[in-house]
Amino acid sequence: MTADGSLAARKPPVQTPLVWGAATVAAVAAWFVIYSQLAPFSSWLVDQLPVTPGSHLADAISFFVYDTPKVLMLLTLVVFAMGVVRSFFSAERTRAVLAGRREGLGNVAAAGLGIVTPFCSCSAVPLFVGFVSAGVPLGVTFSFLIAAPMVNEVALGLLFALVGWKVALTYLAFGLGVAIVAGWVIGRLKLEDWLEDWVRNVRANPVELPPDGLSLVDRIKAGLEAVRDIVGRVWMWIIAGIAAGAFIHGYVPQDLLATIMGRDAWWSVPAAVVLGIPMYSNAAGIIPVVEALLAKGAALGTVLAFMMSVIALSLPEMIILRKVLSLKLIAVFVGVVGAGILAVGFLFNALFS
Amino acid sequence: MKNVKVLGPGCSRCEATAKMVQAEADKLGLDVTVEKVTDYAAIAGFGIVSPPGIVIDGKVVHAGGLPKPEDVSRWLSA
Numbered sequence: 001m002t003a004d005g006s007l008a009a010r011k012p013p014v015q016t017p018l019v020w021g022a023a024t025v026a027a028v029a030a031w032f033v034i035y036s037q038l039a040p041f042s043s044w045l046v047d048q049l050p051v052t053p054g055s056h057l058a059d060a061i062s063f064f065v066y067d068t069p070k071v072l073m074l075l076t077l078v079v080f081a082m083g084v085v086r087s088f089f090s091a092e093r094t095r096a097v098l099a100g101r102r103e104g105l106g107n108v109a110a111a112g113l114g115i116v117t118p119f120c121s122c123s124a125v126p127l128f129v130g131f132v133s134a135g136v137p138l139g140v141t142f143s144f145l146i147a148a149p150m151v152n153e154v155a156l157g158l159l160f161a162l163v164g165w166k167v168a169l170t171y172l173a174f175g176l177g178v179a180i181v182a183g184w185v186i187g188r189l190k191l192e193d194w195l196e197d198w199v200r201n202v203r204a205n206p207v208e209l210p211p212d213g214l215s216l217v218d219r220i221k222a223g224l225e226a227v228r229d230i231v232g233r234v235w236m237w238i239i240a241g242i243a244a245g246a247f248i249h250g251y252v253p254q255d256l257l258a259t260i261m262g263r264d265a266w267w268s269v270p271a272a273v274v275l276g277i278p279m280y281s282n283a284a285g286i287i288p289v290v291e292a293l294l295a296k297g298a299a300l301g302t303v304l305a306f307m308m309s310v311i312a313l314s315l316p317e318m319i320i321l322r323k324v325l326s327l328k329l330i331a332v333f334v335g336v337v338g339a340g341i342l343a344v345g346f347l348f349n350a351l352f353s
Numbered sequence: 354m355k356n357v358k359v360l361g362p363g364c365s366r367c368e369a370t371a372k373m374v375q376a377e378a379d380k381l382g383l384d385v386t387v388e389k390v391t392d393y394a395a396i397a398g399f400g401i402v403s404p405p406g407i408v409i410d411g412k413v414v415h416a417g418g419l420p421k422p423e424d425v426s427r428w429l430s431a
Contacts, residue, residue: 199394
C-alpha cells in the first residue's frame, strides 16, 4: 500500500484518485445500507435465542446485540471523517495561529482548534511546553488542553447517534463554553509563576515544517489510518461499556435511578463530578453507559456532568501534567474546570426537563 | 555522516519512528547516527509540539505521527 502511495505521489496516474474516490463513496453507501438493516437483523437474531421475550435477560441481550454493531459502525464513520479533516491541521500550525494571541478571542480560537487538531494524551506535555514556550498565553493553552480531549469527534458522534442531535449540539456548545471560560479565568489569575521552573526557561525556536503536500488519496488514507488506530484501540472499551449499559438496561429498576440521579436530587450533579475524577475512560467507553442511564430516568445534566468529569478531569492526566505544573496550578485547573462542569450539569437539568 | 534525532518522550510511535529511520538508512546504505531525544525541554527547544519529530543535521523535517517510510527515505537522501 505504501509503495503504491509513493508511486502515485511522484507520477500520478489519472485514474488513482478516481478509484480511491469511487471506492470511498461505495464504502459509505454500503455503510448506510448495512446500518439501516441493523434493527430488523438484531430483533430477528434475538428471536432465535431460547429466552422469554420481554424478560430482563431478553431486554439486556437485545440492547447488547443491537447497540454493539450500531456503535462500532457509527464510530468508524465518524472517526474516518475526522481523520480526513484532521489531515488539514497540525499541532505546530495551531500553535503558530495561537502564539501571541490575546486572551478572549485566543481562548475561543484555542477551544475551536482543540476539536480538529490531532491530539493524544501522550503528547499533552510536549504540547503544553511547546505552546507556552512559543508565547501562547497560559489561559489560551488551557482552553486548548481542556477542549481537545472533552469535545472530540468520538464523544460528539456517539452522542449524536445514541441520544440525538440536540444533546450532541448542546454538549458541543457547553463543552466549548467550559474550555473557553475556564481558560479565560486561569489566564486572568496570572499563574505563570506557578509553572515548574524548567518550563519557563525553555526557549522554543519557531519551526518551519515543509508543506505536507497531501493529495486526496493521502487524506483518505489518513482517515483509514485513524480508523485502524482509534477503533482498534477502543473497541473493547466500547463492548465493555455496552455490556454495562445492557446490564443497567435489563436489570436496574427504573425508579431507582430516577431517585438518585434524577432532576430533583440537587446533590447528584456534584456527586457525579466527584465520582468522575478518579475514573478514567475515553468517550467511547462511557457513552453507552450514558445512554442506558438516561433511558432509566437519570437526569441529562447529571449524566453529562459525569461524562465530562470522567473525560476532562482524569487522575492519570493530572499525574502526567504534574511534570510541568505545580500542584497549586493543578488544583486551580481542577477547581475551575470542575466548577464549569457543575454549571453545565445544573443548566442542562434546568433546560431539558 | 548524517545525524538524525528522533524526538519523543518514549511513546510507542517514537520507538517505531526511530526503528524506521534506521531501517531506511540501512536500505540506502547510508551511514547515520540515530539519537533518541526524550527530554521534554529539548523536544520543545526544537519547536516540536506533537511527537514524534525527526531532526536531520539540525533541521526539523517531520512532526506528529508515524511518518511514511518513503518520506523518511527521501529526507535521508536529500
